[in-house]
Amino acid sequence: MDATNLIQSFRIDGKVAVVTGAGSGIGRACALALAGAGATVVCADVDATGANRTAAAIIEAGGSSSGERIDVSHRDEVEVLATRVAAELGSVDVWCNIAGIMVEGPVLDAPEEDFDRIIAINLKGVFFGCQAAGRVMTAQPGGGSIVNASSAAADAPSPNIACYAICKAGVVQLTKSMATEVGKHNVRVNAVAPGFVLTAMTGRYFVRPDGTVDEAMRNAVVEPMRKHTPLRAIGEPEDIAASVLFLASDAARFMTGQVLRPNGGVAMV
Ligand SMILES: NC(=O)c1ccc[n+]([C@@H]2O[C@H](COP(=O)([O-])OP(=O)(O)OC[C@H]3O[C@@H](n4cnc5c(N)ncnc54)[C@H](O)[C@@H]3O)[C@@H](O)[C@H]2O)c1
Numbered sequence: 001m002d003a004t005n006l007i008q009s010f011r012i013d014g015k016v017a018v019v020t021g022a023g024s025g026i027g028r029a030c031a032l033a034l035a036g037a038g039a040t041v042v043c044a045d046v047d048a049t050g051a052n053r054t055a056a057a058i059i060e061a062g063g064s065s066s067g068e069r070i071d072v073s074h075r076d077e078v079e080v081l082a083t084r085v086a087a088e089l090g091s092v093d094v095w096c097n098i099a100g101i102m103v104e105g106p107v108l109d110a111p112e113e114d115f116d117r118i119i120a121i122n123l124k125g126v127f128f129g130c131q132a133a134g135r136v137m138t139a140q141p142g143g144g145s146i147v148n149a150s151s152a153a154a155d156a157p158s159p160n161i162a163c164y165a166i167c168k169a170g171v172v173q174l175t176k177s178m179a180t181e182v183g184k185h186n187v188r189v190n191a192v193a194p195g196f197v198l199t200a201m202t203g204r205y206f207v208r209p210d211g212t213v214d215e216a217m218r219n220a221v222v223e224p225m226r227k228h229t230p231l232r233a234i235g236e237p238e239d240i241a242a243s244v245l246f247l248a249s250d251a252a253r254f255m256t257g258q259v260l261r262p263n264g265g266v267a268m269v
Contacts (some may be wrong), residue, residue, distance in 0.1 A: 003005060009250040013038030018081065020072050023098030024048020025207045026149065029237030030096050030179055031055075035063035036110065037245055039094060042085055044070040046099070072099045072125030082132035090129045091140050094248040095133030097126040098172075102201050107162045115163050122167035123174075130178055133186060141266045143186025147247045148175050150193040150259060155267035168193070179257030188256040190247045194264025196225045197235035230265030253254030 001009065021027030023045030035041045043058070043065055045051035052067035059065055070077050086092050103110075103118040110145045113247040126148050137144030154159055154168035172191055179189040196202060206217035226234050243260040246252050261267065 003201070006251070009253070010093065010246065011038050012245075012249050015039045015093035015248075016042070016085060016091050017094035018085055018133070019096045019098055020044045020070065021097075021123070021149070022054045022067075023047040025201060026194065026197060026237045026240045027096070027098035028175075029241040030098055031065070032061075033238070033241035033245045034059060034096075034248060035065055036061070039248075040064040040089060042066055042089075043082075044068045044072075044081060044099075045069045048143045054215055066187065072097070072129060073120040075124075075128045078125075078128040078132045082136050086136045086140070089140065089146070089222065091141060091144075092133055092136045093144050095129060095137075095144065096149075096244055096248070097129040098244075100149055100167075100201075101127060102161070103163050104160050105163075106160055108215045110163055113243075118163045118167055122164065126171050127174060127269060130174060130189065130256065132180065133234055134182055134189075136184040137187040138182055140178050143188070145248045145252070146178075146186060146189045147244050148191040150175070150191045152193055152195045152261065152263045152267045154193060154251070155261070155263075155269050175259070176257045185254050188247075188252065188255070190252070190255060191259045192240055192243045192247070193261045193263065193267075194202045194233045194240045195229065195235055195266045196222075197237055198215075198222070199237060228266065233264050235262060235264060 019031040019041040022031040024041035028070050031041045031043050031054050041050045043054040048069035055065040055067040057068045100122045103114045128145040148171050150171045151168040153165040205221045206214045
């Protein structure tokens with residue numbers, strides 16, 4: 001590959017991408033990045049308003065997109081979406097499993113319902129996405145790229161997020177296991193494990209119901225994170241989207257079963 005082709009390989013012009021969790025935060029940034037790099041992006045989220053808002057932003061910027069309401073914990077909905085996108089748009093080249101939730105609390109007190117809920121969305125939801133996308137991708141000539149959202153929580157244990165960390169560690173093992181099975185069909189499966197990123201998920205500690213920010217609480221949450229991170233920074237959604245775009249593109253054509261860690265250095269594995 002010469003230098004011009006190498007640079008071009010970071011673009012994904014003409015590809016069809018599905019991003020779950022595209023209505024907010026990291027998923028939204030991924031959808032915008034993939035569209036900016038040339039893909040038609042299906043923005044999927046249980047929050048239809050958020051999904052449509054992201055799709056509208058892509059179209060406003062000159063890209064091609066649509067919003068879809070989907071609950072990733074419902075296998076049939078995920079299957080239908082993958083099959084329909086392939087039929088209507090011709091292929092599913094990129095599938096990003098970004099949708100997720102947080103459930104907090106110590107192991108000793110964790111209610112079974114909380115555990116079931118987070119497993120259903122953060123682990124089974126990713127599993128269903130991998131299955132649905134993998135079935136389409138292994139049957140199409142060009143193969144495809146699947147990118148899953150893990151977390152630094154899978155690398156560095158900390159109190160009160162065990163259920164979340166279990167899911168994110170499971171996503172890593174799913175990513176590696178599936179990569180061994182589908183590589184022969186030119187389907188790549190990789191993951192990103194972000195560090196602390198300011199989004200609705202993390203902002204709930206200091207964003208009031210009316211949308212205003214409790215600055216004292218914000219500093220109390222964010223400053224220790226920042227100081228604890230080797231780069232003395234917290235992440236922005238685009239920092240994660242950059243890794244996702246790379247893994248989605250042909251620039252990563254020799255990578256599968258890998259975990260990229262845009263985390264400011266907070267965990268080095
Ligand atoms: N923000 C961080 O610091 C951080 C760090 C590491 C990993 N992550 C992971 O990145 C991903 C995105 O997180 P974020 O911070 O952007 O959160 P976010 O809350 O801003 O976005 C999550 C999105 O997922 C959607 N979603 C939730 N349940 C769903 C379901 N059942 N079906 C479909 N969509 C659903 C939500 O509606 C929302 O739009 C998550 O998997 C999260 O665990 C986040």
